[in-house]
Amino acid sequence: MAIAVALVVLALGSVLFHFLSPWYFTPIASNWHEIDQTISITFWVTGFVFVAVGLFTAWCVVRYRHREGGRASYEPESKKLEWWLLVLTAGGVAAMLAPGLLVWAKVIHVPEDALVIEAVAQQWHWNYRLPGKDGKLGTVHPRFVTDANPFGLNAADASGRDDVLVASPELHVPLGKPVKLLLRSKDVLHNFSIAQLRVKMDLVPGLVSYTWFTPTRTGSFDLLCEELCGVGHFAMRGRLVVDEPAVYQAWLDRQSTVAVASARAPGDAVAGKAAYAVCAACHGANAEGNVAMNAPKLSGQGGWYLHRQLNLFKHGARGTQEKDVYGKAMAPMAATLADDAAIANVVAYIASLPDTPAPTTINGNLDIGRRSFATCAACHGADGGGIAATNAPRLKGMSDWYMARQLKNFRDGVRGHHPQDIYGGQMALIAGMLNDDAAVGDVLAHINTLAAGKGEPR
Incomplete structure (x- = not known):
C-alpha cells in the first residue's frame, strides 16, 4: 500500500510542481509563438501519459x-x-510530431525581405558580418583565415569590400525586421541559442546552417553556445541587442567595412613615441613595467590586446569600478589619447621597444599550477604566448604581480563585469576556478617557468 501511495503522490505532485513552479519559459521576444505552443502540446501529451501510467x-x-x-x-x-x-x-x-513539422516548415522558409547576417563561431567567441550597400555578402574560405583576416574573406571578391565586420560578440538588430542568420563555425561544433527568441541551431564545421526570427520587442538578450565545444564552452557568451530602427541604423553607421578597415593606416611609431612620454613615467622608458608605480610591463604584449584595453579605459569599460584603484588611475591617462589613430601610434611605438622578460616575484606549487594552467592554455596557448584568434593575451614574461592582481579582480568581481567588456566577462568566469590566493600563485609560478623555457607541456 505504501508503494501505491508513493506512486500517486509522485504523479500528482509532479503535475502540481509543473503548474506552481516559478521556473518556466522566459517571456518571448520574437515571432515564434508556435514553438511555445508545440512544446506545450508535448508537455500535455507526455504529462497525461506520465500521470496515467503512474496511477495505473x-x-x-x-x-x-x-x-x-x-x-x-x-x-x-x-x-x-x-x-x-x-x-x-x-x-x-502524431499530436507531438505534427505541430513540430508545421513549425519546421516555417523555419526553413525565410521571408524574402529578411536582413541577412552571418554569425561566425570560434572557440570561444562570436563575430558577425553584415552585407554593405550592395546587399550581398562577399565569399569566404577557411584557407584565407589569419589573425588579420579572422572571417576568411576572399580579397578577390569585390562584393565583399563593403561588408560590415563586427569583431565583437555583441550584435544589434532592428525591431520588427525579419533577420536571417547564416551560421558558420571555424573549428568545432557550436550552437547558436537565444532563449527569449526561441532560436536554437547548430553550427557545423564545413557547412553553413541558418535560422531566422523577427524580434518583437527591444532589449538585450544573452546568446549561449549550447553545444559542448571544449574547455571554455561555458564562457562562450554573446549578446543580441534589439534596437528601434533609428538606433540600429546609428549603430550600423559606426561599424567598419572591409574597405575602411583595409585602408586604415598602420600606427606610426614615431608619432607614438611623443604620446608615450606620459606612459613612460609609470611603465618605464622601455615599457618594462614598474612595480613601485603599479604599472605592468607592456613591451612584448600583443598590439591588438593593448589597443583593446586602452579603448576600454578610454570609454569607461575599465577603470570605473570603485575597488579598482589602479584602474581608476589608468583611465585618465588613456583619455589623453584623442582617438583610435593616437592609440594605434602608441601601440606601434611599444611594439618597437625591446622585449625583456619581467622579473619574477611569485612562487608556488609548480605541479598544481601546471595542472590548473591546462584550462588557461586552451586560449592563451600551451606556451603562454597568447593567441589573437581566441582573444587571449600573452602571459609568459609579463609582470606576474600584475597578473595576480587581475586574476583576483576577475575572481572577485572588480573586473570583467562591465557590459562592454565582453572578453573580460569570459575571463571572470574562468578565474572562478582559482579558489584562493594560493591557487593564483600556483598558476603564475608555472607561467614564470614558461618565460624561462622550462615549462613545456608534458
Missing part, C-alpha cells in the same frame, strides 16, 4: 497485491488491448 501502476499494486490462496491467471495476448495501445500511442505521437 498504483492501481495494479493495490488490485493485484498478494492474497492468501490467490493465483495469477496467464493471458499470453489480448488483441483488443493491443489495438487500444496502438491507436492511443499513434495518436499521442
Whole structure:
C-alpha cells in the first residue's frame, strides 16, 4: 500500500510542481509563438501519459497485491488491448510530431525581405558580418583565415569590400525586421541559442546552417553556445541587442567595412613615441613595467590586446569600478589619447621597444599550477604566448604581480563585469576556478617557468 501511495503522490505532485513552479519559459521576444505552443502540446501529451501510467501502476499494486490462496491467471495476448495501445500511442505521437513539422516548415522558409547576417563561431567567441550597400555578402574560405583576416574573406571578391565586420560578440538588430542568420563555425561544433527568441541551431564545421526570427520587442538578450565545444564552452557568451530602427541604423553607421578597415593606416611609431612620454613615467622608458608605480610591463604584449584595453579605459569599460584603484588611475591617462589613430601610434611605438622578460616575484606549487594552467592554455596557448584568434593575451614574461592582481579582480568581481567588456566577462568566469590566493600563485609560478623555457607541456 505504501508503494501505491508513493506512486500517486509522485504523479500528482509532479503535475502540481509543473503548474506552481516559478521556473518556466522566459517571456518571448520574437515571432515564434508556435514553438511555445508545440512544446506545450508535448508537455500535455507526455504529462497525461506520465500521470496515467503512474496511477495505473498504483492501481495494479493495490488490485493485484498478494492474497492468501490467490493465483495469477496467464493471458499470453489480448488483441483488443493491443489495438487500444496502438491507436492511443499513434495518436499521442502524431499530436507531438505534427505541430513540430508545421513549425519546421516555417523555419526553413525565410521571408524574402529578411536582413541577412552571418554569425561566425570560434572557440570561444562570436563575430558577425553584415552585407554593405550592395546587399550581398562577399565569399569566404577557411584557407584565407589569419589573425588579420579572422572571417576568411576572399580579397578577390569585390562584393565583399563593403561588408560590415563586427569583431565583437555583441550584435544589434532592428525591431520588427525579419533577420536571417547564416551560421558558420571555424573549428568545432557550436550552437547558436537565444532563449527569449526561441532560436536554437547548430553550427557545423564545413557547412553553413541558418535560422531566422523577427524580434518583437527591444532589449538585450544573452546568446549561449549550447553545444559542448571544449574547455571554455561555458564562457562562450554573446549578446543580441534589439534596437528601434533609428538606433540600429546609428549603430550600423559606426561599424567598419572591409574597405575602411583595409585602408586604415598602420600606427606610426614615431608619432607614438611623443604620446608615450606620459606612459613612460609609470611603465618605464622601455615599457618594462614598474612595480613601485603599479604599472605592468607592456613591451612584448600583443598590439591588438593593448589597443583593446586602452579603448576600454578610454570609454569607461575599465577603470570605473570603485575597488579598482589602479584602474581608476589608468583611465585618465588613456583619455589623453584623442582617438583610435593616437592609440594605434602608441601601440606601434611599444611594439618597437625591446622585449625583456619581467622579473619574477611569485612562487608556488609548480605541479598544481601546471595542472590548473591546462584550462588557461586552451586560449592563451600551451606556451603562454597568447593567441589573437581566441582573444587571449600573452602571459609568459609579463609582470606576474600584475597578473595576480587581475586574476583576483576577475575572481572577485572588480573586473570583467562591465557590459562592454565582453572578453573580460569570459575571463571572470574562468578565474572562478582559482579558489584562493594560493591557487593564483600556483598558476603564475608555472607561467614564470614558461618565460624561462622550462615549462613545456608534458
